Amino acid sequence: MTELSAEHCYHCGLAVPAGANYSQMIGDKLRAMCCPGCAAVAATIVGSGLGSFYKFRSAANTLANETSLELFLDWDIPDIQNEFISQRGQGQQSILLFIDNISCAACTWLIEKHLGKLTGIETVNVNGTTMRAEVIWNPEQLRLSEILNAIHQIGYIASPINDSSDIPEIKDQTRQLLLRLGVAGLAMMQAGMVAIALYAGSFQGMQQEWQTLLRLVSLLFVTPVVFYSAQPFFSNAWRSLKMRHLIMDVPVALAISLAYVASLYATFQGAFQGAFNESTGSASGEVYFDSISMFIFFLLLGRFAEQRIRHKNLLSLNRGNRLPPVTTQVFPPEHYSFEQSEKSARGHRIVPIKTLMEGDFIRVDSGQTIPCDGIIQSGDTQVSEALLTGESNPLTKQAGDAVYAGTINGANPLVIKVSATGSDTKLSTILKLAERAAMHKPRWASLADHVAGWFIGALLIIASSVAWYWYLHDPERALWITLSVLVVTCPCALSLATPTALSVASSVLRREGFLINRSYVLELLPKIGRVIFDKTGTLTEGNLTLRHIEPAAENSAVNKFISTRQILGWAATLEQGSQHPIARALQQYVAGPIEQQQFVTGSGVSGSINGDQFAFGNPKWVAEIAGIELPNNRGQGAQKKDSMHSKGIEVALARNGQWIAKLYFGDQLRESAHPAVRQLRSKGLSVSLLSGDPSPAAAEIVQPLALCDYQFSLQPEQKLQTLQQLQAQGQSVLMVGDGINDVPVLQAADISVAMGQASELSQINADVILLCNDLRALPRAIAVAAKTRRIIKQNISWAIGYNLIALPLAASGYVPPWAAAIGMSASSLIVLVNALRISRGLRN
Amino acid sequence: MESLYLLIPISLVFILIAIRIFFWAVNSGQYDDLDSEAERILFDEADDLSHPEEIEESQEQQKEQQ
Structure with missing residues (x-):
C-alpha cells in the first residue's frame, strides 16, 4: 500500500x-x-x-x-513492575503497555502475531485507537523484559503504564455517544419509513384513522431519540443559559423541543378530532418527527467524529517515552563516604526513583537522565541541560556543582547527593509555571457560538412578531404558522456548518502529523502573519554529523597511506562507549577494541589501539597530550576550545605524537526546512528565527534558508518582548518550539506548535503538536485551514440564505410542512457534503 | 390496511431487539477499537497464504533464542 x-x-x-x-x-x-x-x-x-x-x-x-535485552532488565525488578502488574488466576499476570508509534491497523496485527509466538504469552490484545496493548502472560516462562524487548525488536516503543488516568473516562464517553448515535440512527430509519407513508398520504389522501396511527408510531420511535440521544444538547444548553452565555446548543435544543411539542400536539389533536369529528380531516397541525430524528442523528454524527479526533490526539501524546528513568542506583549511606572514589563504593542497588529520599547518594552512569536535583559528590562530566535551558551544548560540571532532574549526564559516571525529588525539583517548578501561563492565555470564542448569540435573538424576535401578526389577523392559524416558522428556521444547517468542517479538517491534518489540541487553531491559522521558530533546533536535526575531514598537511607523506575510512575507524574506536554527541555521530564506524581509554571532560579522549597511542579531542588539548606543536594552518581559531567556525566544531586526531587529521562536526538543517520556509514565504508570511543559541554556529546553519530575519543569543524574556512587540503591531504569530524553558514564550504566541520530540508537558500546553517533525506540515496546515475557513463561510452563508428565503414564505403561511421538512434535511445534507470537500484534493 | 395493526407491533419488537443487541455489543467493548478491527480479517487470510516452512523456521529460531 x-x-x-x-x-x-x-x-x-x-x-x-x-x-x-x-x-x-x-x-x-x-x-x-x-x-x-x-x-x-x-x-x-x-x-x-x-x-x-x-x-x-x-x-x-x-x-x-x-535494541537489546539489557535496556529493559530494570523492569524485572519486582518493586518496579508491581505497580503496573495485576495478578490473574493460574499464576498469570497482566500488564497494560502504551505503544508509542502505532500508525495503522497492520501495526496492531504485527504486534499481536509477533508477541503471540513467544512461549509463555497467554493473550495479547492491541487496541489501535487507544494505542494500548494488554498482555497476559505466565511469569515463570517469560520475563517482562523479554516482552518489552520483543516489541522493540519489531520497531515499536512500548512502556508499561498505569491507566488510572483519563482512559476509562474516554472509553465511557465514546461508548455513551456511540449508543446515543445508534439509537438515533435506528429511530431515524424507522421514522423516515413511516414519514414516506405519511407524505404519500397527504398527497393522495388518507383516512384520519391511518394518519393518526402512523403519527403515533413515529412518535413512539422519536421519543427515545429526543429524551435519550439528544440529551447532551439539552444539558449543554441549560448549562450555558445558567452561565448567561448563548452557545449553538441553545437554538438547537429550542428547535428540537418546539418541533417535538408541536408534533405531539398535532398528533393528539388529530387523534381527538378524528374521534369526535371525521370531517375536519388533517387540516390543522403537522408532524415533524422524521426531521427531528434526522437532525439529531446528523448532529450526533458530527459530534462523534469530532470527539474521536480529540480523543485520538489526547491518547497519542507521547506518554511514558519521555519520562525520567524509573530506576536508579542508590548507595546505602553507610557504604558511601566522601573519601571513597565512586569506583570503590560497593553495594549500590537498583531502586525505583520514587523511593529516593533527600540525602541519598545515587550513581548516574554516562548517557543516563539524572532523576532528581542534587549536588555532584564525585566525578566530572558534561551535562546537557537542553530540557531546562534550551542550550544544546553540554555544560562541564564537577564535584560540588548542582545538577537538575531531567538533564542528561553526557560523559562520565557521577555520584550525586540528592537534594530534591519529585515535585520539588527545578523541573517541576518550571512545569508548574508553564501550567499557570497556560491558564492565562486568552481563548478565542468559536465562530459558531458567536453566530448563535444573534441568531437566537433574531429568531425569537421574528417568531414572536409573526405570532403577533397572525394572532391579530387570523388567530385560528397563528399557532401553526408560528411553529412552521420555527421549524423552517431550525438551525440545523447553521449548527452543522462549523463543526463538520472543523472535524473533517482536523482529521485530514492528523494524517499529516499535525495534531490539533485546541479547537480555535483552525479558525486562527489563516490569520497568522508571521511564523517564528523559537530555536535553531526546530529547523535542524538537533544532532551532530560529520561534515568534513582534513588530513594534516605536514604529514602528507605518511597520510598518503591512511584512508578516510581508517581515520574514521580510529576516531570512532576512541570515542566508543561515550554518549557525547560527537561519539554518536561516529558510532557507525567503530572498528575494534581500545585499551587505556581515558575521557577528559571538555577536552577529548586518549587511548591505545593495536599498540599505537592516539588522542582525539580539541586541538589544543591533543597538542598538549601528544607533546607536539599546534598545526598553524588554522591560526587563532584553533586555539579556542571546541571552536566554532564556518566548518563547525573542530576536533583533532593524533597518533604517536603525529597529527593525523582534523574532523569537523556540525548540526544540519532538516530536510523539510527549505521547502517549508519557501512555501510559507510564498504564502506571504514572514518567517523569523528567535534563537537562544550563541550566534556564529547557528547563523551559519540557517544561512541558506531565506528567513526574513533572525536574532541570536536571546534570553527567554527578550524573546517574549520581541513577540509582544510584533503582536502590538497587530501581527498574529505562530511559534514553533520544543523547550520547556520557552513555554512562557510559546504560550504568549497566538498559536504554539510543539515538535514531536518535545517533552510531554510542553506538548500538552501547546496548541498543536507536529508529530512527524516534517516542517512542511506547517504550510499545508495553513492551506487546509484557509480552505476550511472558506467552506465554513460557504456553509454559513448557505444556511443563512436558506433561512432568509424560507422564513418570509413560512411567515406568510405558504410553506407546506413536508416542504419545510425536506428543505431542512436537504440543507443539512448540503452542508455535510460541502464539508467533506476539505479532504479532497489534499491527499498526496 | 388492517394488517398494519399486526405488522407495526412486529416491527417494533424487531427494533427493540436490534437496540438491545447494539447496547450489548457496545457495552461489551466490541466498538472500542474502530480502527483496526475492520482490517484484521484481511491480515489473517494473508497469513495462511504465506510460506508455512518460513513460519516453522522462525518458530525454531524463537525456541533457540530462548
Missing part, C-alpha cells in the same frame, strides 16, 4: 544516507534500509513470517533504534 522509492528506507521512509549499505529481502525484492536499526527490525519481521505486514500497512513506520 505504501510504495517508497529506491533511495528511501523501505521500513521508515527516511532518505537512505549516502554510503549506508543496509538492506533486507522482503517478499521477493531486496529493499534498501537506512540504518542497522531499521534493517534489524525488518529482518525480525520477515524472519518471523510476518512479512506481509509491509503489504498491508497504510503508513511508513518510524525510524527504528537498535
